[in-house]
Amino acid sequence: MYRRILVPLEHSSYDRVIIDHVRQLARLCGSSIVLIHVADGWAARNQQSLKLRESEEMRVDRDYIEGLCAWLRGEGFETESILAGGDPASEIASAADREQCDLIAMATHGHKGLQDLLYGTTANGVRHRTMVPVLMVRGPVGGRPRRSFAP
Template identity: 30%
Template sequence: MYKHLLLPTDGSPLSELAIRNTMQFAKSINAKVTGFYVSPPYHALSFQMEMMAESEDDFAKHSRSQAEKLLADIEDAANIAGVSCDTTYAIGDHPYEEIIKAANANGCDLITMASHGRKGMRGLLLGSEAQKVLTHSKIPVLIYR
């Protein structure tokens, strides 16, 4: 059975559901969890207004703070469930690539994550990080809808 689960989060309500479900699952199989967050890199030219208004140092501090907050939620859920948990984060333009890298680097044997839930044309055009992880990962992936 699985011994080490990677749990990426983006802070969305669906991710919160995945956190709760992953902790229940991890406890039931006595598995360890690694919480994971991917922060976007700083771009001098960006469509995100926050990036344009901030310097690179300010953006890095804000990103680190955001990662710490979201990963603390995973740690809190693990403590409540009595599950062993580590956390880490990465910076990257393509979250699915960072998720797969983190799973491999941490020796995870299952990735558990939330489905974004995009439907229709938007889902077809934009896809989702969950879909990209499913498509590219050699490690099994459990998607919470």
């Protein structure tokens, strides 16, 4: 059913929720997995236009996503990783098209009402920018943990 699944990661414990879900789905469908992290700090957003070197934040993010990619390969999955910089929703939607993914699977925080207005939602932005189906899996309730997922 799904040949290539794009999995946006945010370098937090929410990543475990979506990776656990996608591992089961990819195994069932025989799908390859494309991991993407969009660094959205100032250096990441301006790296190409200003010809900046990769920031420390981006180096840490690259190590993280490549480590997860290697772990998934060790689990028997065909996996690739992408580190992008800029607006997360736009970069995710563009990567889905460019990488010919037929599903975007992402964890959501489950904000409601005013929190959505204050914080915005990448998931909402992605679903408005793509024609690729978007699977949203709810992350843990009660805040936004910032520690990374380590397999």
